[in-house]
Amino acid sequence: MASNRLVCRECHLVNDADAETCASCASSSLTEDWAGYVVIAHPEESDIAAEMEVTKPGQYALKVR
Ligand SMILES: [Zn+2]
Numbered sequence: 001m002a003s004n005r006l007v008c009r010e011c012h013l014v015n016d017a018d019a020e021t022c023a024s025c026a027s028s029s030l031t032e033d034w035a036g037y038v039v040i041a042h043p044e045e046s047d048i049a050a051e052m053e054v055t056k057p058g059q060y061a062l063k064v065r
Pocket residue numbers: 008009010011012013022023024025026027
């Protein structure tokens with residue numbers, strides 16, 4: 001996965017590299033400085049999702065700086 005994709009600092013969603021706002025929460029606080037790629041398909045069944053407070057299925061970053 002290319003690391004130049006932009007991750008939202010608010011919800012950790014992985015957005016396209018040319019995104020200007022987050023597709024999930026519409027925040028404009030996006031960063032290329034992130035690590036750990038995780039796909040959450042069933043947030044209601046996922047411990048990681050609960051820990052990250054993710055409620056929507058999608059691609060997320062574990063660490064955002
Ligand atoms: Zn977001």
